[in-house]
Amino acid sequence: MQTRAEDDESIAATARAFPEAEQVSPDIRRPRPPQLRDVARAADVSISVASRALNRDPNLRARETTIERVFAAARELQYRANAAGRSLRTRAVGAIGVILPDVNNPFFSELLSGIEEGCDENDVMPLFGRAERLNDNPHLLRNLVNEGRADGFLIQPTDVFPAAAFRTLAVDRVSSVFLNSHSVDAQSSVVLDDRAGIALATRHLLDLGHRRVGFVGGLPDNDNASLRREAFEATMAAMGLTVERRWVTDRGFAFADGQRALGEMVDAGELPSALVVATHNAALGVLRESLTRGIDIPTSLSVVSLHDSPAAAYSWPALTSVRMPLRELGRRAVSTLLQVMDDGIPRHEFITDPAPHLVMRESTRERGLSRLHTPRRD
């Protein structure tokens, strides 16, 4: 039996642990979610029949009515299999890590939708992570795997990525699919038809009568950047046009790179009459720099970019761009990853359908036409 002092201390300890316990009613505890055994009981079958019915085990030879009873019970109870129990048994957690750089890049919105669609279709859970986080926490990917939180990864690499973080994936033999990366060390990949996109953008300018066409590209040692530049040069060459060196830049894919590219072209002398910009953010940078420098787009310079986004409609002037099938990229990336996880065989998928599509806005115009809309007064 406790003394009075002990009673007091015990009460005090309780009070410290629950400083506002009086505000919490005891029945506020969250009820236990329904379990497989509840479903089995409700359907009047054994737990194992319930499990095999819900998982559509082909080896289960049961009456159709029995199976239907199980499903009805599961629906009724809003049963969802506990992920931990299942994962412990199956050594797979039904979740994939999705590592993207720079989540606020406006063009990701559609990619994210596609990935979520693919996940919904295949009943897996996406775990989104910003690539920046790998800098603070280089073991993140390995930890995710070792903790059994992710079965595989979707990764969009960039120039500024900690490549070492991805090496460990190969070492640990974790399935991963790279998004729109033509880099050779991708184990598996799903890529867009960048070549067709750039060709479409370039031909658009040629169709408008432009002949002095420049190219704002990515860093020279980036595989995607080289591919896009080659596609530009090939399209020009197919028309019998040569590309002036001074009108081709390779500063990078970011907003500031686009600003710098246009600035340097201006400083170097005469401008081309039109520019293909290899990526969306750089094109926004070009637009911004043209405002700063008083270059009128599209009257004196037409600009078209690879990749579209909502921000393209918001810019000044609204940006003409080539819309790439990013939603499809996301969906296919998920299904490809699941296949790779299933059989361990690397795959390289190429998305040609739907094809790239030109979205005409205000930043391109026929060569030599004067602008139509209200000029900004000064």
Add this chain to the structure above:
Amino acid sequence: MQTRAEDDESIAATARAFPEAEQVSPDIRRPRPPQLRDVARAADVSISVASRALNRDPNLRARETTIERVFAAARELQYRANAAGRSLRTRAVGAIGVILPDVNNPFFSELLSGIEEGCDENDVMPLFGRAERLNDNPHLLRNLVNEGRADGFLIQPTDVFPAAAFRTLAVDRVSSVFLNSHSVDAQSSVVLDDRAGIALATRHLLDLGHRRVGFVGGLPDNDNASLRREAFEATMAAMGLTVERRWVTDRGFAFADGQRALGEMVDAGELPSALVVATHNAALGVLRESLTRGIDIPTSLSVVSLHDSPAAAYSWPALTSVRMPLRELGRRAVSTLLQVMDDGIPRHEFITDPAPHLVMRESTRERGLSRLHTPRRD
């Protein structure tokens, strides 16, 4: 001993199970991650001592060297506790769902960083989800809980949110914290000092000599919008200034709402000399509309917005804005959620530190000053 026929059948079965096994070398299998038993063996202790040492169980009375041995072994093996095993036992998974609208809103980048920081500090895993997804899949949150994938939620609600999806959280007694929502039905919340932010923006304009100041606000039945509008009116009143009705709009927080607000103000007649815009995207819309309509910012109209983002530096002209402590909001939201999950007591936190901070760019100017930088030619 097996017969030849049995051998054959066994081989056939293997082939069926691994249809393209010849392409996969046998050692390509992913090695089993280290387990607690491996750590225990390496440290020469029992599995239970290892567990209690790693979890810093205060009831464990063990030699310091023993504990150190366990940690050394864990480090050596890169041990990470399997989440499924732990979760099965503890009924908590160490993950929180983070539901945000409109991931590509540029201002989220900093909020996301803060949330990830908070998660790293507390060793929990964020599961990001776009609110749009709740439309396709209204049971998402409940499923996440019933599957044992998330222990609680961080939610940023908006006008277009399926409120019903959140009701179920309360019904199911799932801990959740609302981000910067002053809405009354938030069980718990962490909010910024919007009032101070709006006051700072307004005073900035007043300090520049503006007296005819307008306000571009959110929808009238949005709690945050009302609060911001009241703060604006209070700051004006404190200076003895009245607010003209026609210079106050309540179209909403989106880009297009800002465009529409300015358009309607222009159509209605004389403009104020300065505008406080209650949110970032709407301010970008105001800037865009001013270009369309040939209104020179900041010469004829100064614009300042609540909330800053990288896009503010990219707009034309670069947007002067009030930087709110979004990173801190993210960090505190995580720690608050963990507290609520721990004791079930709702909390309402108010972030005043760091204080809102004015970021001067190009969209505000002293009343009556002509512009300094190179005008855009026409």
Add this chain to the structure above:
DNA sequence: TTGAAAGCGCTAACAA
């Protein structure tokens, strides 16, 4: 100061 063992929810091998 340390260890043995039960049991979390599920799947699948095996038994009936």
Add this chain to the structure above:
DNA sequence: TTGTTAGCGCTTTCAA
């Protein structure tokens, strides 16, 4: 056609 049961990796109670 259906049921019983072992065991996935971990934490924690209880015993030593």
